[in-house]
Amino acid sequence: MTALLSIRDLTIDYAGHVQAVRGANLDVHLGEAVGLVGESGSGKSTLASAITGLLPIGARILGGDIAFKNESVTSGRKQAQQILRGDEIAMVFQDPMTAFNPVLTIGDQLVDFQSRMPGKAREKYARAVAMLARVGIPDPALRANSYPHEMSGGMRQRAAIAAALLVNPSLLIADEPTTALDVTMEAQIIHLFRELRQDYGGGILIVTHHLGVVAELCDRVYVMYRGEVVEEGAVDDIFHEPRHPYTRALLACDPARLHERAGYLPVITDAERATFMQARPR
């Protein structure tokens, strides 16, 4: 099976002195959901935004290659990544509060987001309303005519997912899709993703620091630490037999996996961190 997305030896630095991503390898195949986990600052979001060329100002790719459907998008013309956006690749962002323009209606924006799709504005609007219904937004015709601030956080994240699905992408990248939501909303969004996977044939890359999300949604997982992919494998394997000490430490910190009541939530200590650096990536 050839990879839909294939990242090889990718290195990205910020302003020339911080290497946010170091020699990372990552593959996503059609029909598969891949998790990318790590703590804050591990470089997972930087890696995800590099795929569509949306790196923040100051960040640049030092080496390595990103290939989409066997064609390199980083070497060669700059437009290669831009053409993928909103067509082959769609993104769902972390904070639904700020992901939509505050002075335009949701429907208006969902029409614009289909800029790469054929059809008249009226058809796109109808498609947007239907998709809002599909992601479980009640009264979608009314909601399409609402402004972002008139909707709840959970509803906006549903709308963001609707936006991504509207362009029928081969690859869906969700950057911390549940991080800004409360626990109830998070459960609902995870449920929605599971439901949508049943008739979505493309690949999904979910960037998160929440291991529960990975366990619920993903087939395979990559673990990042300090800009490096330290471990990669099937979700079941990694959850049951983590090989890298960082993965073990990360799993030990997940409150959902605690077997007995603890006085404090577990953390990764500095002494532990010292051991991670000696461990080789697997």
Add this chain to the structure above:
Amino acid sequence: MLAYTIKRIGLGLLILIGVMFAMYAAVFIVPGNPARAALGPRATQEMIDRLTREMGLDQPYLVQVYNFFVNVLSGNLGIDVISNRPVATEIWEVLPNTLILCLVGLGWATLLAIPLGCLAVLKRGTWVDRAASLLSVSVISLPYYVVAIYALLIFAVQLNWLPAIGDGDPGDIGSQIRALILPAFAIGFTWVGYLARLVRASMLDVMGEPHIRTARAFGVPEWKIVTKYGLRIALIPTLSLLAVSLGGLISSAVFVEVIFSRPGIGKLVTAAVNLRNYPVVMGTVLVMTGIYVTLTIAADLLIARIDPRIRDAFRGA
């Protein structure tokens, strides 16, 4: 929204009433008897006393303000002590001239400044951005009266392309437009730099917001992101600052009208001040305040029109 509009208009009326009190206080404080000034040096004390009575200047302060207020309500701004014509008529004759000058002056500046500000953001960090910044700052630091005098010297006196004074021949639109070019240029000149910098700064703010990233991630064309997603939000702070600085626009119109000897409110009020022609001064100041208040309200309503969040906040107000 309606409640908000009514509230804003009510506040505007309060400002106008406040201005009336302040103007009458000024008559009492500023030296020089208006009646004596109006009658000239050869007037007898008897004549001066009679005119003072006629003008109501012997009445107590509050009574004078009250009389003025009642007169204003019925559209009567008093009588010009020199020409003996109603002040309202005199203002009405020249008001369109001033309004057109302000509108055209601010208009061309806005039409140039908004694209300039957007261009600077699109080409951020390049020589285009730096050139636009340099241009803006140098333009801001030139006062409009300097611009007006140099424009007059160069284009009217030296090159003789455009008329130096007046507002054109009555009925001849062509000559009226030609007479409008230099004053409107002088008024708008500073605004180009001011507005371009405002638009650039607000655009930079907006273009860094996450929703712009979303639009980019969906491949929305960059020109559409700038004009529809960016500019709409960037215009909100620009408009509010614009509303605050409209007073400066009106006062610059006063100077420019004097320099170009162009009939208008500004010309009227400066002549009236020199002659201690109080009814005209008060009438004009009141009308200018009225214009200022109206434009500020208009800007506020426009902002609420653009930003649904502000609209909703006012729904309860």
